[in-house]
Amino acid sequence: MKQRPWLFLLPTLILMSISAFIPLMAVINYSLHTIFAGSTPEFVGLQNYADVMNDSQFRGALFRQLTFSLMALLIEIPLGVGVALCLPRKGGGVGISLVLLGIPLLIPYNVVGIVWRLFTQSDIGVIPRVLSIFGYEYNVSLDATDAFLTILLVDVWHWTPLVALLAYAGLQAIPQTFYQAAEIDGTSTWKTFRYVTLPKLRPVLTLGLLIRFMDSFKVYSEPLLLTGGGPGNATTFMSLFVARKAEAYELGYAGASSIIYLYVVIVMSYILFQFISRSSERKQT
Amino acid sequence: MAKIELKSLEHRYESSHKGKSAFAIEDLNIAWEDGTANALLGPSGCGKTTILNIISGLIKPTSGEVLFDGTRVNDLPTRERHIAQVFQFPVVYDTMSVFDNLAFPLRNRGQDESVVRARTGEIMELLDLSKLANTKSGSLNPAEKQIVSLGRGIARTDTMAVLLDEPLTVIDPVLKLDLRRKLRLAQHELKLTMIYVTHDQHEALTFADHVTIMKDGAVMQSDTPEALFLTPRTPFVGYFIGSPGMNRLPCEKTSTGLSVAGSPIAIQESIGLAANKLDGTIELGIRPEFVETSIEEKPSWNRMAIRSVDYAGAYQVLNLESGTVRIKARVEERFPSQEGDFIWAHFPADKTHIYVDGERLDR
Numbered sequence: 001m002k003q004r005p006w007l008f009l010l011p012t013l014i015l016m017s018i019s020a021f022i023p024l025m026a027v028i029n030y031s032l033h034t035i036f037a038g039s040t041p042e043f044v045g046l047q048n049y050a051d052v053m054n055d056s057q058f059r060g061a062l063f064r065q066l067t068f069s070l071m072a073l074l075i076e077i078p079l080g081v082g083v084a085l086c087l088p089r090k091g092g093g094v095g096i097s098l099v100l101l102g103i104p105l106l107i108p109y110n111v112v113g114i115v116w117r118l119f120t121q122s123d124i125g126v127i128p129r130v131l132s133i134f135g136y137e138y139n140v141s142l143d144a145t146d147a148f149l150t151i152l153l154v155d156v157w158h159w160t161p162l163v164a165l166l167a168y169a170g171l172q173a174i175p176q177t178f179y180q181a182a183e184i185d186g187t188s189t190w191k192t193f194r195y196v197t198l199p200k201l202r203p204v205l206t207l208g209l210l211i212r213f214m215d216s217f218k219v220y221s222e223p224l225l226l227t228g229g230g231p232g233n234a235t236t237f238m239s240l241f242v243a244r245k246a247e248a249y250e251l252g253y254a255g256a257s258s259i260i261y262l263y264v265v266i267v268m269s270y271i272l273f274q275f276i277s278r279s280s281e282r283k284q285t
Numbered sequence: 286m287a288k289i290e291l292k293s294l295e296h297r298y299e300s301s302h303k304g305k306s307a308f309a310i311e312d313l314n315i316a317w318e319d320g321t322a323n324a325l326l327g328p329s330g331c332g333k334t335t336i337l338n339i340i341s342g343l344i345k346p347t348s349g350e351v352l353f354d355g356t357r358v359n360d361l362p363t364r365e366r367h368i369a370q371v372f373q374f375p376v377v378y379d380t381m382s383v384f385d386n387l388a389f390p391l392r393n394r395g396q397d398e399s400v401v402r403a404r405t406g407e408i409m410e411l412l413d414l415s416k417l418a419n420t421k422s423g424s425l426n427p428a429e430k431q432i433v434s435l436g437r438g439i440a441r442t443d444t445m446a447v448l449l450d451e452p453l454t455v456i457d458p459v460l461k462l463d464l465r466r467k468l469r470l471a472q473h474e475l476k477l478t479m480i481y482v483t484h485d486q487h488e489a490l491t492f493a494d495h496v497t498i499m500k501d502g503a504v505m506q507s508d509t510p511e512a513l514f515l516t517p518r519t520p521f522v523g524y525f526i527g528s529p530g531m532n533r534l535p536c537e538k539t540s541t542g543l544s545v546a547g548s549p550i551a552i553q554e555s556i557g558l559a560a561n562k563l564d565g566t567i568e569l570g571i572r573p574e575f576v577e578t579s580i581e582e583k584p585s586w587n588r589m590a591i592r593s594v595d596y597a598g599a600y601q602v603l604n605l606e607s608g609t610v611r612i613k614a615r616v617e618e619r620f621p622s623q624e625g626d627f628i629w630a631h632f633p634a635d636k637t638h639i640y641v642d643g644e645r646l647d648r
Contacts, residue, residue: 180343181376185390185437186364195378195389199423 030255041252048256058257060233061241062264068148068237069216072155076212077205079156080163085197087168098168101161113225116154120226140227144234147227151235154222159215163208170204171197206276213272217265238264286478287354287445288319289340294349296335296502309335310502313349317446317495320476322469324489327499328525333482337448340480341368353445369438369447373454375430377437379423383414386422386433387440394441408436411474412467428460432467439471446478453488465492486526490514498522514572517638518645523570529602532576532612536567536639543639545569546610552632565642573602575636576614579629580621586629591622605630 031048033041052058087097107115120127120140127150131138140147174197182192220239223229229236229244236244238261245254294313309332317323325333338344340351342363351358358366378386387408391401409415412432417425422433431452438447449468453461469492472479483489489496490510497507498521505525506518517523523531536543536552543552552569579586589605589612596618603614603622614630622628639646 175374175376177372177374177376180338180341180363181370181372181434181437183343183363184341184368184370186393187389188393191393195380199378199380 027255027258030251031259032255033252035249035251044252048252049260051253052257052260057233057236058241058260061236061238064148064233064236065217065238068152068155068219069213071152072159072216073209073212075152075156076160076163077209080160080208081167081201081205083160083164084167084171087164089172098165101164104158104161105165107158109221110225112154112158113221116150116222117226120150142231144231147231147234151219151223151226154226155216155219158222159212163212166204166208167201170201174200206273209276210269210273214265214269217268286319286476288352289317289446289478289480290350290352290355291315291336291339292350292352294336294339294346294351296332296339296344296346310339310346313502313504315497315504315507317478317480319354319478321495322472322477322479322481322493324481324483324493324496325499326483326486326489326496326525327505329484331499332502333484333499334450337370337450337480337482340366340446341370341448342366367441367443367445369435369441369444371431371435371438371447371449371452373451375427375434375455377422377425377430377433379421381422382419383422383425383433384409384418387414387436390437390441404440404442408440411471412436426457426460428456428464431456431464435468435471439475439477444477446480447472449479449481451483452481453483453485468492486528490526498525500525516645517570519643520568520570520640521643523572523638527572527574529573529613529615531570531572531638533640534569534571534610534612536569538563538567543567543569546608552637563641563646568640568643569632570638570640571612571632571636573613573615575633576612577631577633578603578614578616578620579631580626581629583629583631586631588627589630591624591626591628593624594622603628 032043032045034044034048035041083101087101088094104112119125120138122128122139122141128138138146140150178196178200179192182196187195218239219237220243223235223237223240227235229240242254242257242261245257291313294310296310298307298309313336325336327333335344339346342358342361346359353366378389381389384405387405388401391404392398396404406415409418412435414429414432414436417429422430425433435447435449435452438444452468453464456464465488468479468481471477479493481489481492490513494509495507496510496513498505498513500521506513506522508518513522513526517526517531520531520533524533534545536545545552577586582588587607589607589610592604592606592611595602595604598618600615600618601620601622603616603620605612605614605628612630616622
């Protein structure tokens with residue numbers, strides 16, 4: 001019965017192959033062919049990959065994506081921690097604040113997109129109205145910066161609560177004695193945060209950082225519904241770029257860019273994870 | 286260092302049940318002399334930690350006074366009381382090195398860096414931490430962390446007292462001895478006023494010169510370890526201190542003295558005579574160590590059956606029975622006895638205590 005371990009692994013392997021291996025193999029297969037509707041696919045080797053890498057639109061989308069993800073992380077992580085610090089720790093306010101905080105997480109992506117389109121619409125939207133009071137002419141469908149920042153704002157609104165909830169759970173887990181000791185040591189509020197709270201939050205923040213990084217790389221429905229990827233290509237992020245290519249039936253090209261996209265996500269997540277765990281290890285020794 | 290006094294101290298915790306409040310501490314009076322090693326011993330929930338938190342100012346007492354060297358400190362905030370506290374779970378600043386941990390409270394008080402270096406060096410030398418100076422505290426084992434957290438407390442020269450809240454609980458048994466030795470060493474070298482809270486009598490008796498025993502928020506007895514063992518003031522103290530605890534036997538008065546639970550247990554006349562004029566509930570207490578035993582019959586000794594034998598390495602504990610009376614006797618490991626045997630037991634007068642309504646009778 002040497003095969004018994006494989007027997008136990010079989011259900012997982014079957015599920016994995018349906019959900020991951022087979023689609024991945026299919027996409028890799030696409031990426032090596034030139035496919036036109038109706039005709040037989042033609043094997044072209046790595047030509048699609050070369051084309052993708054030389055495509056300035058692809059490089060633009062990748063650069064935009066990296067900028068977007070980095071900015072989202074830089075805003076959402078500190079803001080989430082800040083929100084968590086402001087939440088009540090006990091008493092009647094806890095339940096209601098957590099529920100209110102969680103609401104954005106419960107709203108489906110497409111609803112988020114439509115709601116924000118209403119907010120930002122130049123004729124009836126509340127955001128252009130408010131900004132016009134301050135003399136700023138906001139136009140999400142004409143101004144590239146406005147469009148980019150709006151998508152960023154939606155992402156921050158949508159996902160900061162997740163970071164806040166994680167940080168809140170982390171804060172609740174810090175034993176009170178650490179704060180008592182800090183008080184006895186005559187520590188200032190800032191130093192208490194710097195040397196007690198922050199180091200103790202590190203594990204949950206690492207988790208939050210990774211989740212948010214990978215998720216922000218997948219941003220799709222917000223730009224699709226709000227800006228349609230425009231104006232120009234200002235909000236065409238990676239997934240939107242790939243989807244557009246597939247919609248245009250350039251399946252080989254879309255396949256190749258998907259694989260490169262996947263590769264970038266994996267590599268970036270790995271680098272990020274290594275960086276975080278390495279820096280925490282260095283602090284430990 | 287300072288003399289720490291608590292006067293008529295009371296503390297109530299508001300419970301969640303409609304403003305009902307429960308006493309954690311009631312009318313407490315204790316004085317800990319300057320530069321002494323003290324222990325506060327009692328079962329869990331008797332208010333020990335509450336007392337420490339009142340001394341350090343983390344909790345405000347409902348009423349009563351806290352005095353440092355005779356000065357009332359009730360209204361001083363924690364950081365101005367100059368207390369060092371070591372908690373049950375080691376508290377260190379994980380991201381700092383051992384050196385920085387010890388220097389932290391000094392730097393927080395704006396001390397000159399040369400002073401900080403000199404003092405931190407001294408403390409590391411004393412606590413044997415020098416070789417760990419540059420190690421990140423997060424990577425230390427719990428015993429080392431506990432030493433660092435002690436060091437942080439005593440690094441300040443203006444420390445009034447060092448409070449230790451069950452500091453050995455999470456420490457590996459092998460490392461416990463070493464840590465306790467270092468605690469004792471630091472206490473002795475720096476003439477620290479230490480208050481060591483524990484529910485472990487062994488830790489309390491081996492560490493402290495002076496042990497205060499508490500129960501339900503009140504002091505039962507405050508004395509040297511020896512006095513607690515030899516002359517426990519209440520049956521609770523007798524039972525709580527010692528392993529196994531003191532035997533407690535309910536007594537009745539008779540025309541000649543005392544009898545135990547109406548059983549044919551003989552008590553020496555000198556014990557009985559002292560108590561036969563008293564009113565109230567009378568109890569007899571004798572430690573298992575002091576119960577004399579013999580496998581041969583002796584006149585006026587009590588014949589008792591061995592119900593069971595607990596083997597404890599260097600000694601054995603016999604569970605003896607006669608009628609309704611059950612006692613424990615500690616005998617040497619070679620004592621030739623087994624379950625079901627009969628032996629003869631005797632309570633020597635000078636080792637037997639009489640308690641009237643829970644108070645020891647001085648004879």
